[in-house]
Amino acid sequence: MTDTRYIFVTGGVVSSLGKGIVAASLGKLLQARGYKVTIQKFDPYINIDPGTLNPYEHGECYVTEDGHEADLDLGHYERFLNIRTSRENNITTGRIYQSVINKERHGDYLGKTVQVIPHITDEIKRSVRRLGMKHHYDFVITEIGGVVGDIESLPFLESVRQLKWELKNHCVCVHLTYVPFIAAAKEYKTKPTQHSVKQLQEEGIQPDILVLRTEHKLSEELLDKVALFCNVSKESVFQSIDMPSIYEIPLLLQEQGLDRQVIQQAGLEVGETPKMEGWRNFVHRMKSATKELHIALVGKYVELQDAYKSIDEALLQSCVYHDRKLKLTSIHSESITKDNVDKLLSGYDGVVVAPGFGSRGVEGKLIALEYTRTHQIPTLGICLGMQCMAIEFAQNVLGLEDCNTTEIKPTAANKIIDLMDEQKAISDLGASMRLGAYECELKEGSKLAAAYGKLLISERHRHRYEFNSQYRAAFEEAGFKCVGTNPETGLVEALELEGHPWYIGVQYHPEYSSTVLQPSPIFMAFISAISNR
Numbered sequence: 001m002t003d004t005r006y007i008f009v010t011g012g013v014v015s016s017l018g019k020g021i022v023a024a025s026l027g028k029l030l031q032a033r034g035y036k037v038t039i040q041k042f043d044p045y046i047n048i049d050p051g052t053l054n055p056y057e058h059g060e061c062y063v064t065e066d067g068h069e070a071d072l073d074l075g076h077y078e079r080f081l082n083i084r085t086s087r088e089n090n091i092t093t094g095r096i097y098q099s100v101i102n103k104e105r106h107g108d109y110l111g112k113t114v115q116v117i118p119h120i121t122d123e124i125k126r127s128v129r130r131l132g133m134k135h136h137y138d139f140v141i142t143e144i145g146g147v148v149g150d151i152e153s154l155p156f157l158e159s160v161r162q163l164k165w166e167l168k169n170h171c172v173c174v175h176l177t178y179v180p181f182i183a184a185a186k187e188y189k190t191k192p193t194q195h196s197v198k199q200l201q202e203e204g205i206q207p208d209i210l211v212l213r214t215e216h217k218l219s220e221e222l223l224d225k226v227a228l229f230c231n232v233s234k235e236s237v238f239q240s241i242d243m244p245s246i247y248e249i250p251l252l253l254q255e256q257g258l259d260r261q262v263i264q265q266a267g268l269e270v271g272e273t274p275k276m277e278g279w280r281n282f283v284h285r286m287k288s289a290t291k292e293l294h295i296a297l298v299g300k301y302v303e304l305q306d307a308y309k310s311i312d313e314a315l316l317q318s319c320v321y322h323d324r325k326l327k328l329t330s331i332h333s334e335s336i337t338k339d340n341v342d343k344l345l346s347g348y349d350g351v352v353v354a355p356g357f358g359s360r361g362v363e364g365k366l367i368a369l370e371y372t373r374t375h376q377i378p379t380l381g382i383c384l385g386m387q388c389m390a391i392e393f394a395q396n397v398l399g400l401e402d403c404n405t406t407e408i409k410p411t412a413a414n415k416i417i418d419l420m421d422e423q424k425a426i427s428d429l430g431a432s433m434r435l436g437a438y439e440c441e442l443k444e445g446s447k448l449a450a451a452y453g454k455l456l457i458s459e460r461h462r463h464r465y466e467f468n469s470q471y472r473a474a475f476e477e478a479g480f481k482c483v484g485t486n487p488e489t490g491l492v493e494a495l496e497l498e499g500h501p502w503y504i505g506v507q508y509h510p511e512y513s514s515t516v517l518q519p520s521p522i523f524m525a526f527i528s529a530i531s532n533r
């Protein structure tokens with residue numbers, strides 16, 4: 001047995017209860033006590049990774065430094081814990097099966113019938129333990145996606161059941177459920193929680209700790225009742241009350257002693273409760289900021305709450321460190337026309353043009369960018385946002401005809417954005433983009449270099465197309481400077497417009513590496529430029 005402790009977080013009743021946030025909060029609290037912690041997410045769907053999923057299915061696709069297209073919960077884990085995750089932190093049913101099938105083809109099972117039990121479950125268990133052992137973590141928290149009772153989750157739950165048996169008190173199961181308020185009866189109802197725990201018990205798992213998601217504070221009697229009917233001690237029942245901000249949840253759970261209880265159950269010594277000064281200070285500044293900053297996010301998935309999660313959080317974090325209250329409005333790029341752009345964008349302090357794929361909404365992004373460029377509105381373009389900045393500039397400033405990205409118009413006369421050479425032979429869509437962290441050399445004296453405080457940075461990417469270097473000289477001459485390039489390939493990664501208060505486009509995704517305690521330098525510079533105006 002290793003010394004690593006394994007915590008499993010399951011969910012019951014309904015999805016979207018914030019399992020990822022509870023896992024991240026618990027991770028934060030344990031980390032604050034000096035433990036080395038990581039968090040892993042199992043997703044029960046069959047896709048190998050969420051890279052091929054459209055945001056309507058699964059919200060934002062997050063990217064790890066090692067180039068894995070991952071579930072957005074990994075973003076929460078990194079933002080809360082200020083750690084880096086990797087492809088080992090996000091595993092889907094598809095990946096488990098792929099690995100088992102590859103082994104079968106290789107003859108590794110020596111003629112045995114390959115089955116869900118034990119082969120799939122063994123593969124799942126290996127993925128959990130490997131993470132703990134390889135990196136010597138004190139705690140590995142594993143969040144099981146989906147809801148107890150889903151057919152897809154069964155092999156994962158069976159693996160948890162076996163691990164719980166094998167790991168004894170080196171394993172703690174936390175189950176998150178929902179306690180709805182029935183307005184007509186003016187009562188909170190615990191029955192769904194009881195049913196969900198029963199269902200978990202049917203799979204052979206007795207939860208050690210329950211976290212009840214609730215709109216308002218629950219009474220002691222109700223918590224007593226849940227404890228009694230669900231076979232857990234009263235000290236092991238916690239509540240996750242709706243909060244104005246997710247960043248308040250760790251403090252809420254610490255107040256109730258969730259981390260103490262987990263540590264005790266994991267057979268470790270419970271020390272002093274950490275003060276969490278940096279975190280508390282962040283939450284305090286977030287809640288006390290009154291001066292508003294109005295920022296528009298121009299993208300095509302505005303109706304989806306999670307489509308631009310990391311950008312939303314990076315903006316918020318930087319606003320907090322400038323004692324500003326973020327007022328973020330999403331504007332659908334498809335709705336922007338030459339006639340309404342003034343009405344839509346004139347009131348904003350700053351504009352972010354979002355990443356994306358395909359032609360839908362690009363026209364509106366170009367119109368928005370022409371407006372912010374000519375109206376001196378601070379603007380940050382990310383990935384497709386930066387590519388649109390380049391196309392708009394080529395069209396309207398350089399006066400070139402028929403400018404486009406070959407993603408949208410392969411026959412364009414001026415291919416300002418073109419497919420990367422390395423992409424030309426690729427036909428599969430899965431995990432085949434330029435993914436993960438790459439170095440970028442910044443130009444001395446640029447705003448970006450000042451923002452990062454150094455000349456060699458590393459940021460994460462997710463794209464197939466790039467700025468076409470043929471146009472570099474013309475851009476530079478007209479004042480749109482290529483201030484960031486990849487040292488190995490010379491690819492242009494960043495553009496910065498001279499004579500504008502702040503107009504910067506980056507091919508990379510700075511939002512992925514912005515955390516609560518270490519906000520992204522470029523978002524900080526953007527917010528600083530806006531708030532000093």
Ligand code: GLN
Pocket residue numbers: 354355356357358382383384385407462463464465466
């Ligand atoms: N679709 C563009 C590309 O593949 C931009 C991708 C993005 O915005 N993440 O290059």
